[in-house]
């Protein structure tokens with residue numbers, strides 16, 4: 423037992439969760455019926471926590487492709503692409519992705535997590551520098567640790583802070599590689615990519631963008647935030663995953679950089695793991711085809727995202743600064759997040775709980791992800807369950823009223839400390855709905871930052 | 885600008901005090917995560933304040949080595965060359 427003594431605090435937390443009957447980190451689906459419905463403990467549940475952005479998991483053509491590939495090529499590859507050989511499908515998928523992005527090179531990895539491990543650890547060597555957005559996904563942090571580069575972080579979505587940190591490194595030898603994400607998976611906010619590109623140019627750094635949550639979501643053709651921001655030429659490496667909008671599993675990196683293919687024999691997370699099975703490769707290839715040829719899916723997804731994000735905001739929940747398929751309601755503390763999550767599940771709605779340190783600023787989040795496959799009535803039903811639960815728990819006003827301090831921004835906040843970070847953030851967010859979205863975001867975060875460098879103080883949190 | 889070792893020490897103490905949401909007594913020997921209840925991200929966040937105040941970068945592997953408040957003071961002094 424001594425070996426696990428170090429996990430005693432974590433075990434305590436886990437056990438206290440189990441004793442409440444449901445544990446958000448240990449959910450098991452009896453069956454999944456469609457991209458938007460499943461069965462848990464014998465009950466039909468509306469799914470709002472899946473990352474299944476385009477709803478392609480049950481697309482008949484995607485399934486047919488997977489079945490046909492399994493019949494003709496078998497269930498698995500039983501080895502790594504380097505040691506045991508690639509199949510034609512791996513190469514074809516790489517060509518299709520390179521073509522989709524208009525880039526010369528593509529490498530496919532067995533998961534999105536490994537794509538970050540494989541790319542970041544191989545790009546930056548011992549004397550190089552990785553500069554990460556502070557809110558980066560765990561796979562970006564882990565990929566940084568797997569390599570031998572010096573790693574520093576800059577404040578989330580803050581180009582001035584990035585500039586400052588590159589300035590400090592200016593006299594230090596070695597290449598500088600900046601890593602940001604398209605849509606951030608916790609609050610659904612996007613990176614100010616144009617500003618980052620300016621900073622990158624100024625210091626001669628390289629730029630990696632992880633489009634895990636923005637592939638198939640943003641951009642005219644669905645290539646992600648770099649396309650939406652019109653800066654694809656300045657993004658040296660795009661990393662992404664097949665596990666969200668493409669409904670499968672796997673990861674990739676595309677680039678135009680000469681010599682890119684050397685990474686196939688330098689990147690350990692590419693070399694020393696088994697390649698994707700034929701079924702997955704075929705399904706993802708078909709899903710990419712659907713992504714490219716059905717732009718209506720993206721439209722439907724964003725309509726749902728806006729409806730849900732605005733709906734929660736109007737009810738009085740504190741939500742992220744912009745509408746995206748990731749919609750998180752900020753909870754006062756982890757206990758309330760669990761209570762909220764459990765009540766929603768009991769009412770037939772599945773969401774996610776996200777806790778620090780996986781979340782920014784020590785926030786406890788009730789996280790939802792919407793899909794193009796959700797009907798309008800499903801979104802509205804979810805909103806009504808959020809409304810009921812929020813009122814039961816006293817998190818939102820009894821009636822959906824616009825609080826006076828929104829209408830009169832200079833008035834003191836009723837029922838909350840005026841210096842309360844969230845209240846300030848929330849107010850600036852509402853006010854800034856009228857202003858540019860990037861401004862709203864800056865305000866939202868600077869409100870947090872001013873309040874406390876370590877931890878945001880939350881309504882009711884003493 | 886050169887900061888004396890003592891200036892750096894008091895700067896780290898001030899930043900840590902500001903990062904905690906309640907007043908807590910601590911000394912050079914206090915363990916930052918176990919003694920003060922800051923998680924890994926909260927530690928990295930407050931280290932940013934120190935980096936800015938001293939205009940230095942403390943790489944993540946150096947932060948990972950830090951266990952006590954004194955370790956952090958030493959790392960900052962080392963990187964600032966203020967010893």
Ligand SMILES: Cc1ncc(COP(=O)(O)O)c(C=O)c1O
Nearest residue numbers: 533534535559561607634663665
């Ligand atoms: C930003 C980001 N990068 C990478 C990953 C890893 O992708 P995967 O789960 O497909 O391995 C995720 C999601 O889990 C993510 O949110």
